[in-house]
Amino acid sequence: MGFETQNLSESFSFNDEFLTTPDTRISIPKYMRLGHQAILMTGRPDLGLVFGSKTHNGTTGLAALAAQCAPDLESALRLLINMETLSSQNSRGKSRFYIEDGRAVCHFYSISPYNRYNLFVVDAMLSTWWRFCKQHTEDKVHCHHIEIEYPKPSHADSFETHFGCPILFSQKRNALVLK
Template sequence: MNTPPAQPPLDRNPLGDISVLYVSVLLRAADAEGVNVQELSRHFQLNEQTLSSPETRISLPRFMRLGHAAIQACNNTTLGLRIGALTRPVDAGLAGLAGECASTVGKAAQTLIRYSLLTSRNSRGIPKVEADKRLIQFYSIRPYNAFNYFVVDSVLSAWTQFLRTVSGQWDVLEKVSIEYPSTGMDELFEAWFRCPVQFGAASNSITVRQDIWRQDTLQAQSAIHEKLTLLCEVEMREIQRGWTTGDRVKSLLTPLFRGETPSLETIASKLGVTPWTLQRQLASENTGFRELMDETRKQLARDYIRETDTSLSEIAWLLGFSNPAALHKAYRRWFEISPGEHRKQFRATP
C-alpha cells in the first residue's frame, strides 16, 4: 500500500501556512532594503514573541500581503531574490540543518525538500526532487499577480543559496525555469542565478549542475545527519497523528481541482486503496467523498474571496468549476450571499 505524503492538519488557513522562520528572513531582507520593519511588523501584528517562536505559523495570504507591503515600501519588485540571498540553512529549521550535514549536495537537497512540510504547507501542492534529473521543482501557484511573484523568486533563490552554502561554490545551477511570464528583468535574474533563466516555463524549478550534485558538502557529518533526519521523521509522524481518512482526502483534493473535478477513483489511487475501500472508510467517519469535496471547495472559496484579489473566473478554475456562474451558484448556496458582495463585506471589515 502506498503511503500518502505527510502534510500538516487542515486547521488554520485552508490555503496554507508558513513558519515565522521565513517571516524573519523576509523582514531581514526588507530591513536591508531600508524598510522600517518595526512599523511593518506592527501593521501585521508580528510581535517579538511571535517571531521568536519556531512553532508559530502565519497564513500564506498574510505572508503574501506582508511581502507585497515590503515591496511597496522599498520599491524593489525583486525583493524575493534578496530574501533568497539572506536565507541560511537554519532558516529552514531542522530540515535545513539536516540537509547541511548530508554527505553530498544532492542528498542535502533531497533532505531539505523531503522535510519542507515541517515549516510550510500550501494547498497547491508540495515541492519535489527528481534526483535523476537533478531537478528541484516548486508547484504552480497560478494565477500570478503582484502578491505572489516574490514567493516563486524567494523559494527558487533560497534553494540556490542553500546549494551555494553547502557546496562552497557560487555557480551551482544549469538552468532556472519560472512559470510566470517575464517582467522585463531577465538579465538581472540571470546575473543572480548565474545561469540561463526561462520565464513562461511549464513549471517552477532549478536544475543543479551534475558536478555540484555529486560533490561532498562542506559540513558532511553522517552521524549528525542521521540523528537530525530521525528527528525530522518524528516531527513528520507528529504531523500525521490524529489524521482521519477525510483529512487525507481533503489534502489531496485541492491541487487536483484546477480546471476539473477530481474523481473518487483518482483520490483512492493516490491513497493506495480501492474506491470501495475509500468509500467504506469515509462512511465509518460519517462523511462521504462528495461531502468532503463540497466542504473543501467552500473553505477555499471563502478564503480566496476574503484573502486575495483573485478574479471570480480564476477562482472558479482553481476550484474545478466549469464556469464562474457555477461558482456563483455554489457560493450563494454556501453563504447565502454572492461572492462579490461577500468580498465587499470582508474589505469593509478591518
C-alpha cells in the same frame, strides 16, 4: 536594504513575542501580502531573490538542518525538499527533487494564477534553494538554468545576475536546474 521595518511589523501584527517564538508560523496568504508590501516599501521588485539569498537554515527548519549533514548535494536536496512539510505546508502542492537528463531538478509546485502577490514566493523559494546549494558546496555548484511559470517581469535582469545562468519565463514549472 535601508528601510524602516516598524510599519511593516505593525501592519502584520508582528510583535516581539510573535517574532521570538520558535514555532511561530504565518499563512501563505499572509506571507504573500507581506512580501508584496515589503516590495512596495523598498521599491525592489527583486526582493524575493534578496530574501532567499539572506535566508539562513534555521528559518527553514529541521529539514535544512538535517540536509546540512548530508554527504553530498543530491542527498542534501532530497532531504531538504522531501521534508519541507516539517516547516511549511500548502494545499496547492508539494515541492519535488528529481534527476532529469542527468541534472538535479528542484521543482517548486505551481501557485498559479500568478499576480503581484505570489511572484515573491516563487522568487524567494528558488533563491533559498540556490543559497542552500552554494552554501552546501562552498560555492562549487553551478546552475544550468531556471524555469519560471510566470511571464517575464520588469526585474528579469536581476535573475541572471542572481543565479548566473539562463532564466526561462512562461514555462510549465518553477525549477532550479543544476549542472
